[in-house]
Amino acid sequence: MSPRSSDGPSGGSSRGSRASGRPTLAELARIAGVSPITASRALRGVASVDPDLARRVREAAAALNYVANPAARTLASAHSDAVAVLIPSLSNLLFIDTLEAIHDVLMPRGLEVLIGNFHYSPEEEEKLVRNYLAYQPRGILLTGLEQTPATRSLLKASGIPVVYMMELSREAGLHCVGFSQEESGAAVARHLLARGRRHLAYVAAQLDPRALERGLGFQRVLAAEREVRPPVWLSVPEPSSVALGGELFVRLLEAYPDIDGIFFCNDDLAQGAIFEATRRQVPIPGRVAVVGFNDLPLSAHMAPRLTSIRTPRAKVGEAAARRLVALMEGDCRAEPAIDLGFELVERESS
Amino acid sequence: MSPRSSDGPSGGSSRGSRASGRPTLAELARIAGVSPITASRALRGVASVDPDLARRVREAAAALNYVANPAARTLASAHSDAVAVLIPSLSNLLFIDTLEAIHDVLMPRGLEVLIGNFHYSPEEEEKLVRNYLAYQPRGILLTGLEQTPATRSLLKASGIPVVYMMELSREAGLHCVGFSQEESGAAVARHLLARGRRHLAYVAAQLDPRALERGLGFQRVLAAEREVRPPVWLSVPEPSSVALGGELFVRLLEAYPDIDGIFFCNDDLAQGAIFEATRRQVPIPGRVAVVGFNDLPLSAHMAPRLTSIRTPRAKVGEAAARRLVALMEGDCRAEPAIDLGFELVERESS
DNA sequence: TGCCGCCAAGATAGCGTTATCTTATGCGCT
DNA sequence: AGCGCATAAGATAACGCTATCTTGGCGGCA
Numbered sequence: 001m002s003p004r005s006s007d008g009p010s011g012g013s014s015r016g017s018r019a020s021g022r023p024t025l026a027e028l029a030r031i032a033g034v035s036p037i038t039a040s041r042a043l044r045g046v047a048s049v050d051p052d053l054a055r056r057v058r059e060a061a062a063a064l065n066y067v068a069n070p071a072a073r074t075l076a077s078a079h080s081d082a083v084a085v086l087i088p089s090l091s092n093l094l095f096i097d098t099l100e101a102i103h104d105v106l107m108p109r110g111l112e113v114l115i116g117n118f119h120y121s122p123e124e125e126e127k128l129v130r131n132y133l134a135y136q137p138r139g140i141l142l143t144g145l146e147q148t149p150a151t152r153s154l155l156k157a158s159g160i161p162v163v164y165m166m167e168l169s170r171e172a173g174l175h176c177v178g179f180s181q182e183e184s185g186a187a188v189a190r191h192l193l194a195r196g197r198r199h200l201a202y203v204a205a206q207l208d209p210r211a212l213e214r215g216l217g218f219q220r221v222l223a224a225e226r227e228v229r230p231p232v233w234l235s236v237p238e239p240s241s242v243a244l245g246g247e248l249f250v251r252l253l254e255a256y257p258d259i260d261g262i263f264f265c266n267d268d269l270a271q272g273a274i275f276e277a278t279r280r281q282v283p284i285p286g287r288v289a290v291v292g293f294n295d296l297p298l299s300a301h302m303a304p305r306l307t308s309i310r311t312p313r314a315k316v317g318e319a320a321a322r323r324l325v326a327l328m329e330g331d332c333r334a335e336p337a338i339d340l341g342f343e344l345v346e347r348e349s350s
Numbered sequence: 351m352s353p354r355s356s357d358g359p360s361g362g363s364s365r366g367s368r369a370s371g372r373p374t375l376a377e378l379a380r381i382a383g384v385s386p387i388t389a390s391r392a393l394r395g396v397a398s399v400d401p402d403l404a405r406r407v408r409e410a411a412a413a414l415n416y417v418a419n420p421a422a423r424t425l426a427s428a429h430s431d432a433v434a435v436l437i438p439s440l441s442n443l444l445f446i447d448t449l450e451a452i453h454d455v456l457m458p459r460g461l462e463v464l465i466g467n468f469h470y471s472p473e474e475e476e477k478l479v480r481n482y483l484a485y486q487p488r489g490i491l492l493t494g495l496e497q498t499p500a501t502r503s504l505l506k507a508s509g510i511p512v513v514y515m516m517e518l519s520r521e522a523g524l525h526c527v528g529f530s531q532e533e534s535g536a537a538v539a540r541h542l543l544a545r546g547r548r549h550l551a552y553v554a555a556q557l558d559p560r561a562l563e564r565g566l567g568f569q570r571v572l573a574a575e576r577e578v579r580p581p582v583w584l585s586v587p588e589p590s591s592v593a594l595g596g597e598l599f600v601r602l603l604e605a606y607p608d609i610d611g612i613f614f615c616n617d618d619l620a621q622g623a624i625f626e627a628t629r630r631q632v633p634i635p636g637r638v639a640v641v642g643f644n645d646l647p648l649s650a651h652m653a654p655r656l657t658s659i660r661t662p663r664a665k666v667g668e669a670a671a672r673r674l675v676a677l678m679e680g681d682c683r684a685e686p687a688i689d690l691g692f693e694l695v696e697r698e699s700s
Numbered sequence: 701t702g703c704c705g706c707c708a709a710g711a712t713a714g715c716g717t718t719a720t721c722t723t724a725t726g727c728g729c730t
Numbered sequence: 731a732g733c734g735c736a737t738a739a740g741a742t743a744a745c746g747c748t749a750t751c752t753t754g755g756c757g758g759c760a
Contacts, residue, residue, distance in 0.1 A: 021507055021508075022483070022484070024715095024716060024717090025716065025717065025718095026716080026717095034739085034740095035739070035740050035741080036716090036717080036718095036740095037717095037718075037719095037739080037740065037741080038738090038739060038740075040717070040718065041718090041739090044718090047738085047739095048737075048738065049738080049739085050738075050739085053738095053739090065480065067480060067481060067483070067484040068484065068716085068717075069425070069484060069486075069715085069716050069717070070421075070484055070485055070717095071420075071421045071422075071423075071424035071425040071430065071485075071486070071715085071716080071717090072421075072425050072715070072716035072717035072718085072745090073421075073716080073717055073718075074421035074717090074745090075419070075421040075422050075425050075715090075716080075717070075718090075744095075745045075746065075747085076716075076717040076718040076719075076744080076745055077717075077718055077719080077745085078718095078719095078745070080421065090446060090449065090450040090453065091446070091447070091450055093443065093446075096440060096441070096443075096446055097441070099440065100440040100441055100467075103440065103467060107467075112464065113465065114462065114464075115463065115465060117450075117453060117457075130415065130417060131417060133372070133417070134372070134417040134418065134419060134420055135420055135421075136419075136421070157371055158371075241647065242647055242648055242651050243651070246651070268647075271648065271651070272651065275651040275652065275653065278653050279653070297591065297592055297618075298592055298621065298648060301592050301593070301596070301621075301622065301625040302625065303625065303628050303629070303653075374745095374746060374747085375746065375747060375748095376746080376747095384709080384710095385709070385710050385711080386710095386746090386747080386748095387709080387710065387711080387747090387748075387749095388708090388709060388710075390747070390748060391709090391748090394748090396748095397708085397709095398707075398708065399708080399709085400708070400709085403708095403709085418746085418747075419745085419746055419747070421745080421746080421747090422715090422745070422746035422747040422748085423746080423747055423748075424715090424747090425714095425715045425716065425717085425745085425746080425747070425748090426714080426715055426746075426747040426748040426749075427715085427747080427748055427749080428715070428748095428749095
């Protein structure tokens with residue numbers, strides 16, 4: 001017998017008197033009149049349990065408001081019901097839309113969503129991956145393809161399904177859901193050229209890998225045109241904001257008075273530029289055309305309405321989560337890369 | 351001995367061959383040359399461990415990239431390192447700011463943040479609380495004061511610290527961080543009266559408890575004025591959006607042509623109204639004054655700039671998280687209610 | 701010099717589940 | 731009618747950590 005603890009009147013074990021007060025599987029099983037393992041099987045719906053017993057277990061569970069202890073479950077089964085999602089920023093509306101879609105897919109399936117913010121730093125991402133791996137998640141969703149080698153090998157070693165969001169990889173077997181950032185930049189360039197613009201600029205704040213890709217796509221198309229000079233490239237390290245967009249707009253036009261078309265790396269900057277232009281009575285698109293990226297809700301309502309690239313950010317979250325679920329269930333026949341495309345929404349600002 | 355498993359060459363136990371590949375505390379302890387329990391104590395910094403042993407343990411942990419298994423830790427200690435945060439909506443920018451501030455306080459302390467979205471439904475909130483309680487969190491952050499009785503008693507029975515955000519309760523001992531929604535509505539009313547407006551309206555979408563409070567505060571102040579009639583109250587069930595704000599603005603002015611001041615329950619609606627007014631050449635504030643709520647980043651940049659109530663949403667998150675940490679550490683001498691106030695930012699739209 | 705108390709380190713036994721093995725039960729087949 | 735096999739339920743032993751109890755060693759005091 002245990003060296004301590006004669007079974008007291010309360011039947012308590014030696015260990016802190018079950019402070020939680022929640023029923024255990026053993027109690028549930030006793031009430032349902034079955035063994036704990038049968039109760040466990042019944043609740044999980046695994047293996048074949050007599051339908052009558054299963055019903056009794058479910059009824060007892062409902063009566064007791066029984067909820068399994070996830071820690072015990074994870075420890076015993078060597079995997080949790082969590083999915084880790086790493087995003088580079090919480091303050092960027094863009095990722096919130098994605099996050100919400102992910103939630104909507106995963107939570108109804110009883111999966112917990114662990115959110116990590118790596119602030120655009122691959123090193124921080126690595127640290128987060130290391131930590132989340134300790135939770136033995138069922139799957140991981142990552143944003144972008146800029147992982148450190150250590151992150152990649154950690155993930156590979158873990159054997160846990162991973163889906164990459166927002167970019168498309170040419171690497172074989174990498175499950176990714178997104179669209180071509182490079183192509184979207186190219187599309188903007190073609191649009192501005194078609195509108196007769198010849199002196200173009202790319203403006204970005206806190207250049208992340210995807211914004212860079214877009215800028216490169218923009219550049220590529222312009223480089224192919226004989227009578228068009230390469231775009232002015234203005235990029236600052238501060239975080240993006242509406243106010244900053246206005247500032248950069250002014251700074252750019254002062255430095256390069258002949259600019260007649262600007263591609264901002266996101267809508268926040270572009271909106272700020274339009275507000276500032278309105279204030280200074282710079283005609284848009286008369287004097288200069290403005291194009292944003294993301295198509296935030298407000299962009300369609302401004303004056304002038306903002307031309308932008310509509311990104312499928314909610315769809316990315318949904319498709320990535322669905323793919324992850326499929327992988328978790330061992331169902332991975334589908335094409336690894338899912339290209340959700342983008343749409344250039346032409347409005348008054350260009 | 352165990353009925354199965356002669357200790358094989360790999361030293362493996364019978365159970366699935368340690369698929370995770372991560373080192374256990376026992377391995378770490380062996381390498382550091384101490385007992386597992388000493389390693390555990392050294393890493394947690396509890397009890398007194400010889401500094402030399404502690405150093406050896408830490409070095410071994412670093413060398414192995416050891417990360418403790420949270421499930422085992424939770425199971426053994428009867429509490430996790432998680433904090434549950436329940437918010438009514440993920441798509442509302444407002445709560446994102448709060449959430450980010452919470453993250454910034456809790457994650458550096460090694461606390462995991464579990465996010466639950468209860469979609470403004472107390473029943474769903476109850477379900478989430480029940481589920482999250484199973485995780486044995488160290489603390490819980492709730493939004494608003496509209497819990498079901500069952501939720502309240504679950505929380506009380508759990509003994510886990512709870513902090514309520516966004517509203518102030520007069521209930522004794524309830525830790526809450528926020529500001530007076532009712533007062534903020536009253537402040538808007540006083541502002542519009544001071545500007546000479548006499549025919550006022552309150553416009554809301556998807557009226558949540560806090561928006562209702564604001565409307566009531568608005569009403570209260572107007573009711574106290576002899577020569578002012580009660581405000582027109584326009585409230586629709588659809589979710590709030592910029593486009594809806596424009597629609598409601600038009601609908602309101604058509605039905606009540608003498609309205610000269612509108613308090614929108616949030617900035618999204620107010621922004622939509624201003625855009626629509628600009629489009630229809632309705633002078634603002636000449637024809638009608640517009641006031642929003644939340645002071646979203648864009649409101650300061652529009653034309654006309656939007657008068658709004660600046661809410662301390664990030665500060666609420668930060669203060670609530672800090673208070674929760676204090677409670678978790680048994681330090682609860684402070685005043686339970688923290689009023690962070692609000693600020694009426696007067697701009698061109700009123 | 702001997703006894704006691706105190707403190708650091710270790711031994712032990714779970715925490716509440718589930719994986720695995722074992723046992724009982726029944727059924728088809730020869 | 732007997733045998734083996736499939737199936738369902740239970741017994742057992744972990745999962746990896748920490749709470750608790752136990753032990754050993756040391757210093758202080760009489």
